[in-house]
Amino acid sequence: MVDDAFAPHHAPPYYAVIFTSRRRDGVPGYEAMAERMRTLAEEQPGFLGIEGTRDATGFGMTVSYWSSPEAIRAWKDVAEHRAAQEFGIRHWYEHYECRVARVERAYRGPGDGLHPTAWEG
Amino acid sequence: MVDDAFAPHHAPPYYAVIFTSRRRDGVPGYEAMAERMRTLAEEQPGFLGIEGTRDATGFGMTVSYWSSPEAIRAWKDVAEHRAAQEFGIRHWYEHYECRVARVERAYRGPGDGLHPTAWEG
Numbered sequence: 753m754v755d756d757a758f759a760p761h762h763a764p765p766y767y768a769v770i771f772t773s774r775r776r777d778g779v780p781g782y783e784a785m786a787e788r789m790r791t792l793a794e795e796q797p798g799f800l801g802i803e804g805t806r807d808a809t810g811f812g813m814t815v816s817y818w819s820s821p822e823a824i825r826a827w828k829d830v831a832e833h834r835a836a837q838e839f840g841i842r843h844w845y846e847h848y849e850c851r852v853a854r855v856e857r858a859y860r861g862p863g864d865g866l867h868p869t870a871w872e873g
Numbered sequence: 874m875v876d877d878a879f880a881p882h883h884a885p886p887y888y889a890v891i892f893t894s895r896r897r898d899g900v901p902g903y904e905a906m907a908e909r910m911r912t913l914a915e916e917q918p919g920f921l922g923i924e925g926t927r928d929a930t931g932f933g934m935t936v937s938y939w940s941s942p943e944a945i946r947a948w949k950d951v952a953e954h955r956a957a958q959e960f961g962i963r964h965w966y967e968h969y970e971c972r973v974a975r976v977e978r979a980y981r982g983p984g985d986g987l988h989p990t991a992w993e994g
Contacts, residue, residue: 755895755968757893757895757930757932758893758968758970768889768891768972768974770889770891770936770974770976772878772879772936774876774878774879803893803934803970804934805926805927805928805933805934806926807926807927807928808929809878811876811878812926813924813925813926813934813936815891815893821977841982841983842983845982847876847879847981847982847983848981848982849879849924849979849980849981850981850982851885851889851978851979851980852976852978852979853889853891853974853975853976853977854974854975854977855891855972855973855974856942856973856974856975857972857973858970858972858973859970859971860968860969860970860971861962861968861969861971862962862963862966862968862969
């Protein structure tokens, strides 16, 4: 059963922004801003989906999926997102890594998970 | 301060395997197998690093980094890993998605995080 923690399926190729971060302790406002950024991302052209989680130690991963590098660049430059990035860099994150990657193959399961599925491009 | 939850830096291009999963409740042995697979992955040719986290609801993300698609294929075919994949599909995962992606750009922060850093390829 697929739940909404998973991004919807799309046939590759498409693009992923892999964001991993260690949050600082005791900085308020993070959850509200993260939720707002997620809502704002969903409104952008080329947005395909987002998956994220954070563990009890404050280490988190968010992967957002996009139709093209241009869509990612445009999202990066949205004014409200840019303000959040700058605030986040200054206040929220002890460290982060951000990688932009081209998704070339995709599998899912259980079921036929060891092999590419019909929605593979 | 970078901690060991983050993969070491490498200049793009390289490859990422983005694995997101929802774990079933009450299936023993997962942690031991996950730890063993991580150790085994680290021994493979072309392994560059791994980042992973799982939240309290059982939704988790693991991204492993590799030098080439060939390294990923070879790792996928390691017998002990293949057995774990088959066991996992049958017992551990309610659902999973696996995407293979080519990392084209990489940023980090805080600091000069809004711009590509020297280690960008």
